[in-house]
Amino acid sequence: MKKLIDLTLNDFKLIYRTPSLRAFLVMPGIIFIVVLVLLPMLVENFPSVEPYLPPILIVATFELTQMFGFIYCMVLIEEKETAVAKIYGVLPVSKIGFVLARLFIPTLITTVLTFILLEAQTFYPVAVVPNLVFSLIAGLLVPVYILGISVLAKNRMAGMVWIKVFNIAVVIPVIAFFIPQRFTPLFGIFPTHWPYQGFFSLLEGEAFLWQLIIGLFYLGGLLVIAVRKFALSHFV
Amino acid sequence: MIKVNGLSFTYPGTDAPTLKALNFDIKRGEIFGFLGPSGAGKSTTQKIMYKILHHFEGEVLIDDKPLSKWGKEYYARIGVGFELPNHYLKLTARENMALFASFYPKKQIQDIPQLFEMVGLEADIDKKVEAYSKGMKMRLNFIRALLHNPEILFFDEPTAGLDPMNAKKIREHIIQLKNQGKTIFITTHNMYTADELCDRVSFIVDGALQITEPPATLKHNYGRDVVRVDLEDKQSAEFPLQGLGQNPQFLAFLNQAPLLRINTLEATLEEVFLQVTGKALKI
Numbered sequence: 001m002k003k004l005i006d007l008t009l010n011d012f013k014l015i016y017r018t019p020s021l022r023a024f025l026v027m028p029g030i031i032f033i034v035v036l037v038l039l040p041m042l043v044e045n046f047p048s049v050e051p052y053l054p055p056i057l058i059v060a061t062f063e064l065t066q067m068f069g070f071i072y073c074m075v076l077i078e079e080k081e082t083a084v085a086k087i088y089g090v091l092p093v094s095k096i097g098f099v100l101a102r103l104f105i106p107t108l109i110t111t112v113l114t115f116i117l118l119e120a121q122t123f124y125p126v127a128v129v130p131n132l133v134f135s136l137i138a139g140l141l142v143p144v145y146i147l148g149i150s151v152l153a154k155n156r157m158a159g160m161v162w163i164k165v166f167n168i169a170v171v172i173p174v175i176a177f178f179i180p181q182r183f184t185p186l187f188g189i190f191p192t193h194w195p196y197q198g199f200f201s202l203l204e205g206e207a208f209l210w211q212l213i214i215g216l217f218y219l220g221g222l223l224v225i226a227v228r229k230f231a232l233s234h235f236v
Numbered sequence: 237m238i239k240v241n242g243l244s245f246t247y248p249g250t251d252a253p254t255l256k257a258l259n260f261d262i263k264r265g266e267i268f269g270f271l272g273p274s275g276a277g278k279s280t281t282q283k284i285m286y287k288i289l290h291h292f293e294g295e296v297l298i299d300d301k302p303l304s305k306w307g308k309e310y311y312a313r314i315g316v317g318f319e320l321p322n323h324y325l326k327l328t329a330r331e332n333m334a335l336f337a338s339f340y341p342k343k344q345i346q347d348i349p350q351l352f353e354m355v356g357l358e359a360d361i362d363k364k365v366e367a368y369s370k371g372m373k374m375r376l377n378f379i380r381a382l383l384h385n386p387e388i389l390f391f392d393e394p395t396a397g398l399d400p401m402n403a404k405k406i407r408e409h410i411i412q413l414k415n416q417g418k419t420i421f422i423t424t425h426n427m428y429t430a431d432e433l434c435d436r437v438s439f440i441v442d443g444a445l446q447i448t449e450p451p452a453t454l455k456h457n458y459g460r461d462v463v464r465v466d467l468e469d470k471q472s473a474e475f476p477l478q479g480l481g482q483n484p485q486f487l488a489f490l491n492q493a494p495l496l497r498i499n500t501l502e503a504t505l506e507e508v509f510l511q512v513t514g515k516a517l518k519i
Contacts, residue, residue, distance in 0.1 A: 006338045010327070017326040083322035087380070089288050091339040092311040236288055 003093070008105045015071055027067040028113050035060050035121050043123075053123050054203050055177045058196050062170055064113050065138055068106035069145040070163060076150040077159040080234060089235030096231050103143040111139030124203045133212045134202075137195045140219040141170070144191070147226035151233055173197075191218045237388070237419050238262040238285070242294035245280060254280045256444045257294065262421055267414050269434035270423040271505065273515060277443040278423035279319060282390050285421070286316050298388075312340055315386035319393045321373030325366035329357065329376055332365060333383060340384040351379040354409065356402075370397045378406055382413070389413060389420045395429050407432050427505040431455075437505070441513045451505055458511050459503030469493040474501070 015021045039056065043049050049056075079085045088098060114135035118126045126134075145166055153159035173193035176184045177200065187193040194215030201208035243258040255277045262268040270278040283289040285296060287303060287310065296303040298310070323332050330348065337345045352358045355375040365373065374397045381389060394410065395403035410433055414420060424430050430437050431451045438448040447454070461477040465486070471493060475486040477500065503511070510516060 003338060006335060010324075010331075010335050013331070014324060014326050082325065083318065083320060084324055086288070086318060086322060087316075087336060090286050090311050090314070090316045091336065092308045093339055094308060236283075 004101045004104065007102055011072070011075060011102070011105075014075055018074075021071050021074055024067055024071050028064055031060055031064055032117060032120075035117060040122060054200050055174050055196075057121065057123065057203075058199050059171055059174050061114055061117055061134075061199075062138060062141070062192060062195075064117065065110050065141045065145065065170070066167065068110055068142050069149075069166070072103070072106055072142075072146040073149045073153075073159055073163060074156065076146065076234070077153050077156050080150070081155050085234050086236070095235060096227055099147070099227050099230055099234075103146060106146070107139045107142050110142045111135045114138040126202065130202050130208065130212070133209075133216070134195060134199055137212060137215050137219060140216070140223060141192065144219055144222045144226050145170070147230040148222070151226065151229045191215065191222060194218060237264040237299060238421070239297040239300075240281075240285075240294070241297075243281070243284065243296060244293040245277075245284060245289065245291075247280075254443050255284075255292070256442075258440075258443075258445050260438055260445065260448055262419055264419050265414065265417045266435045267410065267420045267422060267433050269421075269430045269437040270440050271425065271427065271430040271434075271437050271509065272423075272440035273425055276440045278425075278440055279392050280443075281440075282316075282392055282421065282423055286311075286314055286390055312344065312384060313386055314388045314390065315381035315384065317378050317381040317389065317391040317394055319396060321368075321370060321377055321397075323365040323368075323373060323376060323380075326364060328362050328364050329368070330361045332376070333380060336380060337383055344384040346383060346385050348383075351382060355379055355405065371399055371402055374398055375402065375406070378409070387418060389418055391420065391422045393424050393426070394422060395424075395426060403429075427509070431505045439509055439513055441515055446513050454505065454508045454512075455502050458508040460501045462501050464499050464501055465489060466496040466498075467493040468496045 015025070035057065039053075039060075043053065076085075079088075089095070091098075112135070115131055118131045118134065149159060149162045149166055153162045169190055170192050173187040173190045173196050176187040176193060176197070184197070192215075194211050198208045198211030198215060201211060239261045241259055243255055244253050245255040246253040258277075258281065260268070270276075270281060272278050280289065284292050285303070287306070298306060303310075323329075324335070327335070329352070333348050333351070337348065349358065349361065352361045355378060357372060357375055357379075360368065360372065365376065368376065378391075378394065381391070391410070395406055398406060407429065410420060410422070414435075420433075422429065422433060434451055436448055436450050437454070439446040449457070462474045463477060463480060464472060464474050466472045467489075469492070471489075473489055475483055475489075480486055506516075
């Protein structure tokens with residue numbers, strides 16, 4: 001527990017002392033303002049926006065994952081670039097345990113923020129249990145995103161490119177809401193497709209749990225692969 | 237303490253092996269060195285020994301226990317001084333040390349300010365590492381390896397990037413560590429470092445060990461046991477070391493003109509390296 005706290009404090013020190021990363025910490029605040037203040041005003045003044053609320057809400061919620069996704073990618077890639085990662089490779093800690101401990105707090109914070117946002121939004125009532133499942137899926141996206149990019153990117157420049165690619169992959173399943181339904185399953189290859197569809201079904205009062213469960217397992221599987229790949233490549 | 241038998245390693249995606257059937261052993265309390273040019277396989281060997289690279293062939297035993305059988309407790313016994321400075325630049329030097337200290341058992345941790353004092357960084361302990369020069373960062377690398385008072389130390393080019401004064405200090409500290417009973421494995425392409433520090437040195441070229449001997453033995457075996465005498469009138473001559481004091485020709489030569497210098501013609505490690513391997517050290 002003490003190691004987890006030390007690591008988290010250290011990460012927050014690094015983030016706070018890097019202006020570009022510190023600026024990113026305001027992102028959830030912006031999303032909260034958009035969803036809780038601007039979106040209601042928009043709907044009130046332009047009722048034609050209302051049918052598009054579910055996809056807007058879904059994408060806005062998943063954008064919450066981008067804050068820690070981006071910040072921690074940069075921290076880990078810099079660690080690799082400056083060879084600090086090698087030091088962790090020769091410490092008396094389990095590599096996989098270290099990775100999981102390191103990403104626990106950003107995952108937890110993202111889950112909590114997602115839960116609060118869905119509780120606080122005034123458009124649709126969302127029961128606590130589905131909200132928790134959905135928030136957990138959103139939270140799980142954070143370590144998959146961070147580890148995936150950190151494995152693929154050799155330096156910060158490459159990291160920025162991969163972040164763009166991953167951002168697109170996170171958002172692209174929203175297209176499924178605007179195309180004929182028979183083409184929707186094509187987007188199932190993207191892990192965020194399942195929570196998007198599940199959340200939409202939830203808002204529409206349809207069966208949603210199975211889609212959320214697929215999303216949970218999909219992201220869980222990706223997380224296992226990402227942790228293993230990361231543990232093999234990051235400390236060398 | 238450390239035994240290596242038939243160690244071979246090939247990096248994934250390459251055909252040629254980086255290490256070819258290395259055999260060596262390191263005794264407890266010994267400073268053992270790998271001397272070789274860049275790309276010879278020195279760092280790769282160390283990376284295998286501190287378990288960063290896996291899937292090697294052969295056998296590595298630490299206290300008669302195969303390396304693969306050692307768990308994370310192995311890392312509490314070893315300290316690694318990396319070749320290049322690697323620190324969190326946005327953190328102070330003290331914060332860097334404190335963070336890594338938190339991973340070791342408390343009873344093992346040495347007094348951090350004292351370590352800084354040891355390498356002359358006490359005035360800079362609370363400066364962010366980004367404000368450090370390369371030499372300061374290397375000294376920080378050095379004391380980080382000692383932070384948890386390990387029994388076995390791996391130093392990869394321990395004096396690289398240091399000015400002569402600090403390089404000398406680091407060499408003195410390494411000798412002190414040996415005197416405390418630490419087992420030390422150094423890789424270097426710097427013959428002075430190898431010559432001054434190592435009890436035994438192995439020459440490594442293209443992933444293969446050529447010879448392992450104490451530096452003094454190598455210099456003796458490959459050098460010439462003669463002295464060269466230069467006089468101020470530009471005359472010079474060589475005389476065998478044996479019986480030098482009773483050699484009438486030597487004594488007569490000294491009386492011919494004022495003496496300029498007398499040198500032994502012992503080989504340097506670099507010359508021995510060239511003779512043994514056919515390759516120059518500084519590639």
